[in-house]
Amino acid sequence: MPYTADFVLPAGTLSGTPQPVLRTGDGLLLRPWRAADAPAVYAAFQDPVMHQWHIRAADSEEEVGGWIEEWGKSWAEERSAQWAVVDAGTDELLGRVALRGILLGEGVAEVAYWTTRAARGRGVAPRATTALTRWSFDEIGFHRLELMHATANEASCRVAVKAGFTLEGTKRSAALHQDGWHDMHLHARVHGD
Numbered sequence: 001m002p003y004t005a006d007f008v009l010p011a012g013t014l015s016g017t018p019q020p021v022l023r024t025g026d027g028l029l030l031r032p033w034r035a036a037d038a039p040a041v042y043a044a045f046q047d048p049v050m051h052q053w054h055i056r057a058a059d060s061e062e063e064v065g066g067w068i069e070e071w072g073k074s075w076a077e078e079r080s081a082q083w084a085v086v087d088a089g090t091d092e093l094l095g096r097v098a099l100r101g102i103l104l105g106e107g108v109a110e111v112a113y114w115t116t117r118a119a120r121g122r123g124v125a126p127r128a129t130t131a132l133t134r135w136s137f138d139e140i141g142f143h144r145l146e147l148m149h150a151t152a153n154e155a156s157c158r159v160a161v162k163a164g165f166t167l168e169g170t171k172r173s174a175a176l177h178q179d180g181w182h183d184m185h186l187h188a189r190v191h192g193d
Helices: 035-044 048-053 061-076 124-140 154-162
Strands: 028-031 081-087 093-103 108-115 144-150 166-177 180-190
Touching: 028 124, 035 061, 035 093, 061 081, 081 108, 081 124, 093 124, 108 124, 124 144, 124 154, 144 154, 144 166, 154 166, 154 180
Parallel strands: 108 144
Antiparallel strands: 028 081, 081 093, 093 108, 144 180, 166 180
16 A cells, blocks of 8 residues: 655665764764763662653663663664763763654654753753754754653753753653653654744
8 A cells, every 4th residue: 555645764764874973062972872881871870860750770780781782773773863962072971862762754753861960950951952953853854853751840841942842732641650640741843943
């Protein structure tokens, strides 16, 4: 059965090239994850704030090493694209930014991010999200990027707004966290916004 519209992005759009290094232009670097990042990611996931807003916990550096392997495979499979956000001068891990739930044919993906405790309040998440968004639209050709966060996570809402994502609505009881079901804000940017 034929489709009534062309695919926005063909298969191989991401996996046809190595995952790039992206620069924010103001001291941050978004680079592919390395096995050597496991201790820093493990340390980041010991922070109670991470437990409050994320459904995943890290029990060991070995477990995190498995995540990093999976993040690398997800690029090749075009399911998601994950970057370490680091200080461009020191390579200190400051956070993560990602495209999840990639639907190339529809030109849609979901943006996700987190930052280390030491990076919070320094504008790391909005700067990294802005760089990823610019690349996604201008270099790759995505049509729409979505971003969701718990409505109670005011810091994440500020990141979304600073990165130019418009609040489109609230998804009621949409995510299960350790303390129960959370309503989620849905933000989005469309190419050309």
